[in-house]
Amino acid sequence: MSTSELPQSSIPLLTTVTAYRGxxxxxxxxxxxVGFVATMGALHDGHLSLVQRSLAENxxxxxxxxxxxxxxxxxxxxxxxxxxxxGDLALLQAQRVSVPATDIVRTPSAVFLPSVHEMYPSGISQDTAAQKGTFVEVKGYGHQMEGASRPTFFRGVATVVTKLFNVIQPTNTYFGQKDIQQALLLRRMCKDLLLSHPDPDHVHILPTTxxxxxxxxxxxxNSYLTPSERAIAPTLFAALQKAESAWIRGGTTEECIKQATIFIDEVKTRPAAQGVDMRLDYIQMNDSETFDVLGASSGKNYAGENAIILSGALWLGKTRxxxxIVIGDLNHIVQ
Known part of the structure; x- marks a missing residue:
């Protein structure tokens, strides 16, 4: 999109690396x-909560x-x-935060809107076998959980976020807990690549909106969901809550996941779910540092020092x- 084609905005819109670096x-x-929020657009209140936190802290x-x-x-x-x-720009222009004990009101300072060519000067294909150029992979941490279902996803995320961090050079950056594996991988990536902008301690993970x-x-x-699919979309979170409750009562990992799947199967029989194609992808309990799957017999007395990620994916029609839910000490995950 050329500069002349961009919507009117009171926020500076920067479309090239050169313009942003200036x-x-x-x-x-x-x-x-400088606080930074990386998005793919289609903004909603979850994104805006990250923007609000950045405005308050930077x-x-x-x-x-x-x-x-x-x-x-x-x-x-x-x-x-x-x-x-x-619509995204209209939402951003409405964001503001007053700095306590001052007359300062902060609003978003700039939006970086690069083209595909700007971000991938060597070109890019969705077929990884056809890709040429430099890519980033966090070895050993991207094949579990989401990576099992989307084997090339984290390679693509790590690559683009490395590029964005190189361009933006943020003091702080903000991600949502909904994509917890992604956020933790990016924090590890900053540590492994010795990044200073941001350093790992300034990759902040905020609770899911x-x-x-x-x-x-x-x-x-969520905009893909039909009305009937949207009506039962909370099923996944409710199933995870069933698993969490079973864990708190002393159940094993196997028992907790069974409670979640039983709940999903029960929802499928409800009148509201008739005609909806509901397919469970996975429900897992994983160590938050290694992403290793907890053994089936692990229970409330789990000896690991790290928090546990209880996560899942559910298809409703064509929407995944x-x-x-994070179980345990959140201090090293949600900052």
Whole structure:
């Protein structure tokens, strides 16, 4: 999209690396902190909660909007992924945070809107076998949980976020817990690559934003749901809550997951679910550091030192929903 085609915006819209780096150098010169929220657009209240946190904690806040081809497999929804730039910019222009004990009101400072060519100068294909150029992979941590169902996903995420961090050079960056494996992988990536902007301690993971009426995790892909699918979409989170309750009562991993799957099977028999294609992808309990699957006989007395990620994915028609609950000490995960 050329500059002349961009919607009107009171927030500076930067479409090239060169333009952004000029903007960033000024922030460096003025010793101002920069908060960063990476998105693929189709913004909702979950994204805006990250923006609000960044506004509260940083002098300047930058948001990127880029639908990343490298994290979509050839059969996935790249071409149909929602693109709502005018509405996204309207939402961002309404965001503001007052700084306590001052007259300062912070609003988003810039939006980075790169083209595919700008982000992938060597070109990009959704077919990993046809890709040429430099890519980033977090070895040993991307094949579990989401990675089992989407084997090229985290390679694409790690690559594009490394590029974004190289461009944006944020002081702090913010991700949502809904994509907990992704957020933890990116924190590990910052540590392994010795990044300074951001360093691992400044990769912040914020609690999942949920619908106030039924607790469905907010997601851009929720817009794909039909009315009948949307009515039963909270099933996944409710199933995870069943598993969590079983764990708290002293159940084993196997028993907890069984409680969740029994609940999903029961929902399928309800009148509201008739005609809806509901398919469970997975429910797992994993160590939050290693992502290793907990043994079937693990229970409340689990000896691991790390928090446990209870997560799952559920298909409703053509829409794949994900969600998670973190069991244990959140201090090293949610900052």
């Amino acid at each position: 903007w960033r150098q000024k922030a460096f010169d003025e010793r101002k902190s 002098d300047l806040t930058v948001l990127s909007i880029f639908v990343n081809p490298a994290q979509f497999a050839p059969h996935e929804d790249l071409s149909t992924y929602p693109r709502t730039l005018p 949920r619908d106030l009426n039924d607790a469905l995790a907010l997601s851009s892909r 929903l994900i969600d998670n």
